[in-house]
Amino acid sequence: MAAICSCKTGMGNHGQPSCIDTFARDARLMFVQYKSDAGVINSIKSTDTLDQTFWDGKFNNTDISQRFFLTPTINSVVGERAESVKQDVDGISFNVRQGVRTYDGTFYGGVASPEYQAALETMSCQTVGFFIVDVAGNIIGMENDITGDLDPILIQRNTLDVMYKFPTASEVQSMKILFNYEENESDADLAFVGKDNISVDMLTQSAMSTVVFSTATAISTTGFTTTMAFLYGEVFEKAAYEGAVVGDFTLFNETTALSVTVLTAPESPAGTYALTFAAQTAADILTLSYQKVTGQGFESKTDLSITIP
Amino acid sequence: MSRLEKKDINPIVGTYSYQKIIDLFGDDGKHVAKLMGVNKPKLEKKKKVKGGE
Numbered sequence: 468m469a470a471i472c473s474c475k476t477g478m479g480n481h482g483q484p485s486c487i488d489t490f491a492r493d494a495r496l497m498f499v500q501y502k503s504d505a506g507v508i509n510s511i512k513s514t515d516t517l518d519q520t521f522w523d524g525k526f527n528n529t530d531i532s533q534r535f536f537l538t539p540t541i542n543s544v545v546g547e548r549a550e551s552v553k554q555d556v557d558g559i560s561f562n563v564r565q566g567v568r569t570y571d572g573t574f575y576g577g578v579a580s581p582e583y584q585a586a587l588e589t590m591s592c593q594t595v596g597f598f599i600v601d602v603a604g605n606i607i608g609m610e611n612d613i614t615g616d617l618d619p620i621l622i623q624r625n626t627l628d629v630m631y632k633f634p635t636a637s638e639v640q641s642m643k644i645l646f647n648y649e650e651n652e653s654d655a656d657l658a659f660v661g662k663d664n665i666s667v668d669m670l671t672q673s674a675m676s677t678v679v680f681s682t683a684t685a686i687s688t689t690g691f692t693t694t695m696a697f698l699y700g701e702v703f704e705k706a707a708y709e710g711a712v713v714g715d716f717t718l719f720n721e722t723t724a725l726s727v728t729v730l731t732a733p734e735s736p737a738g739t740y741a742l743t744f745a746a747q748t749a750a751d752i753l754t755l756s757y758q759k760v761t762g763q764g765f766e767s768k769t770d771l772s773i774t775i776p
Numbered sequence: 777m778s779r780l781e782k783k784d785i786n787p788i789v790g791t792y793s794y795q796k797i798i799d800l801f802g803d804d805g806k807h808v809a810k811l812m813g814v815n816k817p818k819l820e821k822k823k824k825v826k827g828g829e
Contacts, residue, residue: 713786730800731808733784745800 490659491601493544493572494670497535499619501596504532509596510616511606517665527675527764535598536590537674539578541644546570548654567623568648579642582699584629586677587644591627596620600669603662610658617660621649675764678708678757680771690743691773695757707738708765715759718744722751751775780804782811790814 499509515521525535549566574583596619599607608617626647634640662669677698683691696705713732720727731743747753755771758764789797790812797814798805809816 713784714788728786728788730786730789731780731784732786733778733780735778 488661490599490605490607491603493599494540494602494604495600496538496541496572497598497600497606497619498538498590498595499535499597500532501594501619501621502532503530508611508616508618509533509535510611510614510618511598511608511660512614512616517660517667519667522667522669522672523761523764526672527760529758529760534675537600537672539574539583540670541572541574544570544572546572564650565653567650568652568654569645570622570648571643571645574642574644576639576641579631579640580699581631584631584642585698587629587642588627591625594624595622595627597622601659602670604665604669605659605662606665606669607657607659609652609656612656617658620657621652623647623649673763675766677768678711678765679705679769680755680757680767683755683771683773685741686773686776688746688749688775690741692739692741693755693771694739695767696738709734709737711740711757711765712759715757715765716742717756717758718742719754719756720747720751721754722748727753747775749775780808780811785812 502508511517522535525533526537528534546569548568551566552563553560554563555561573579598617598619601607606617607620609620610616611618623646626645628643628645630643630645632638632641632643678695679698681694681696683693685692695708695711697708698705700706711732711734713729716729716732718727718729719725727744727747729742729744732740734740742755751774753773753775755773756767758766760766785808789800789808792800792812792814794809794814794816797809797812801808
């Protein structure tokens with residue numbers, strides 16, 4: 468964090484360049500676990516090449532502790548920092564500590580669904596940070612004075628609150644997200660990577676999506692059928708996941724502890740896949756998972772269990 | 777079931793031998809091998825040995 472007042476370096480100069488690049492209002496947020504499981508801050512480094520490959524790696528990282536979770540467009544952001552906490556002594560108001568900064572933004576329309584609320588609330592017990600993507604495509608975070616990296620802004624744990632609001636005759640459905648910045652995060656450290664140094668349009672990037680399997684049917688020793696759908700949509704008719712790639716399925720024989728190659732996975736009708744594989748032994752238990760990490764990412768969070776008849 | 781297309785087949789199948797594909801896919805084996813560019817191995821003709829003992 469920035470030194471608020473240093474007796475060693477004295478006062479800072481007030482001169483500024485004639486033209487200063489600045490960031491704009493918020494458009495999207497990128498949440499990330501503040502530190503990876505290896506204990507490293509999930510920063511954007513000055514040496515990183517911020518191209519499509521880099522962002523695909525961030526949004527689809529197979530290590531969830533390093534994955535960036537990009538939100539849809541957020542509006543009505545009105546986060547403010549409260550006035551500093553003061554102590555009045557003999558009529559003198561002494562500064563004790565900076566006030567808390569709150570983040571208050573709202574998602575509107577179809578993306579502000581109850582299903583998305585569930586996804587956001589999974590962050591509530593984590594130590595999470597976030598970057599802001601502004602309307603110009605800049606990325607805002609916290610400059611790390613020691614490493615020079617752009618760190619995520621640390622969120623005060625257990626302050627995340629998500630509130631869904633029903634649509635009305637005059638308003639679309641919406642969802643408000645509220646949280647506090649970690650108490651030691653200083654506004655003086657806010658910094659950004661300019662869009663000119665990012666070779667993709669951050670406003671059109673896609674986040675990883677969760678897909679779920681239906682119970683397997685037509686099970687034989689060499690295949691079975693399952694459907695894949697998103698978490699979103701009608702309860703009995705979730706939106707089908709179309710275009711699954713055969714090489715992105717992972718099948719494992721739990722009985723023999725051996726992986727099983729999925730040979731084919733034709734899709735018919737939309738979202739229904741007939742998987743085939745080399746013959747397995749009766750009563751063996753297989754588990755199926757799916758993870759697509761190139762381009763827009765998709766993954767199954769829960770494996771499908773299949774018992775060979 | 778409609779006939780398999782190349783996009784339905786795991787690319788790793790393209791590294792399998794022709795015989796392995798026939799064994800795995802049965803009736804569809806020839807079709808799959810063709811889609812994946814795996815050719816049936818040519819049998820070497822026995823050369824006639826002229827003369828000799």
